[in-house]
Amino acid sequence: MSVLITNASNVKGLVVTQSLGKKGVEITTTDCEYLSAAFFSRYSKHHFLCASPERTQLEFVNSIQNHIKRNKIDVLMPINSTETNLISKYKEKFTPFTKVPFEDFPKMMQLHNKNEVMKLASELDIRIPGTYEINNATDIEKFSKEMEYPVVIKLRNATSSVGISYVYSASEFVSKYKQTIQKFNLKSSEYPIVQEYIPGSGYGVSMLYNQGDIRASFTHKRLREYPITGGPSTLRVSVRNQEMENAARKILDHVNWHGVAMVEFKLDERTNKPVLIEVNPRFWGSVYQAIAAGVNFPYLLYEMALYGDVEPVFNYKVGVKTRFLLNDFRALISHLNNSGHRFTTFKEFFKFYEKDLYYDAFSINDALPAMMFAYKGLKDVLNSRHK
CATH class of the missing domain: 3.30.1490.20 (ATP-grasp fold, A domain)
Structure with a gap:
């Protein structure tokens, strides 16, 4: 069976590629950047350049559709927000030729719009800022x-x-x-x-739904992020939080969700109560965290698309940490500048080996993509210094 994965230049695209490839799925990756990391993965059997989903939206849709029509692709799996929204919007262009296990466009936009999510959560008596x-x-x-x-x-x-x-x-x-x-x-x-502004630690509750019925759930806590003011997490740990999970399920149940989504919360340090921040109706940046702890969302989504349903997965290992090292290095300076305990921050950062710690995008058996991320990261640093 085969899957087409978009956004091959992003760590999410690589993680999904590796996750499915290790299960024996034949992977084709695509991106508008020639040196996309997942192109160099041993698990990407084929790859091609597509039009930019940011600059030329209809050309992107047509380039994906044309490839699917010419090649046998069982499941189309968009990764980032722009591509997921576009493929959802033009789903009818793809569904005659492949399976697209993502929501229809109106529901996608309902949860993508932060203002609409806040209104919905307020109606459902979920705490919001x-x-x-x-x-x-x-x-x-x-x-x-x-x-x-x-x-x-x-x-x-x-x-x-x-x-x-x-x-x-x-x-x-x-x-x-x-x-x-x-x-x-x-x-x-x-x-x-x-x-x-809600002071406190950030959490994510990730879920998989099949036509309104929950099929998998996972919760993680953010330990570091880049940018430090609220970007994607660079270090996280698997946890449990029943109140957050109930609130996330309340939202996704209400909209009769289908596919993957991640619901973000802050644990308000003033009240020790969770506050809803936003909903990501797509794959999220820390998807490897769930995989490492025992909830393989990409493979569950793939199986659900092919066979119509999957066995529910609600159990996973608590205390598992994952780290995206490249962005964690970028975050270090910001954390040092904003920390009152620089020595402790520095010491904690250089704990590269500890029990149940795993690294996004790095695999001894699939090292080339990590080298590509390092090359692009160094290039970005040099370019910013030059500017």
């Missing part, structure tokens, strides 16, 4: 005087840390909010939401 919706430029000054600081400015439809700003005063808010509107060329209906 204090949230402000601004739809008129004339209201920016008024809201700046009503809010308690710090607050977080967030784009309604964005992933990772794109467009996020942390604000500590009214004057700073007005300036940064207007800058965000201008930078992303937003219409009034697209203005960013503003949320109360």
Whole structure:
């Protein structure tokens, strides 16, 4: 059986490639970048360049469709947000030729939009940060005087840390909010939401659903992330948190979800209660964390697509850590600058070997992709120093 995996340049794409390839699935990878890491994986039997999903959306869709029509592909598995949304939007172009185990576009957008998720969670009595919706430029000054600081400015439809700003005063808010509107060329209906800052540790509850029925669940805690202000995690650990899992399930049950999703929370250090942050209706950056602990979401999704269902998986090993070393090195300087205990931070960072610690994207039997990530990381550092 065969799978087409997009976003081969990203660590998620490589992790999914390795996960399925180790199970004997024939993998084809694609990306718009020639030196994409997963192209060099021993588990990628075929690869090809596609159009950019960011710059030429319809060309991307057509290039994927044309490859599937010419080749036998059993399952199409988009990885990042842009590609997942596009393939969901044009699903009818693919389903005559392959299986697409992801939700239809309206539901995808419902959970992708942060403002809509907050409204839904509020209706379901799930804790959310204090949230402000601004739809008129004339209201920016008024809201700046009503809010308690710090607050977080967030784009309604964005992933990772794109467009996020942390604000500590009214004057700073007005300036940064207007800058965000201008930078992303937003219409009034697209203005960013503003949320109360929740102090505490971040968590993710990952789930697999089959037409509204839960089939797998996994929870992890973020230990480090890059950027430090709220980017993808670079070090995490598998945990349990029943209250978060119940809240995540409440949302996904309500929308009758299908496919994978990860629901993010903060454990508010002031109350020790979980607060919903957002929903990622796609594969998430720390997908290897679940695989290492015993919940192989990519393979479960693949089997569900092929055979219609899978045996539920709710048990996994607690205390397993995973680390994306390249971004963890990038995070080190930020963590040192923001830590009151630099020696402890430095000492903890250089614990490269410990029980139940595994590394994203690195495998002795599949080392070339990790070398590609290192090469690109070094290139980025040199380019930034040159600029």
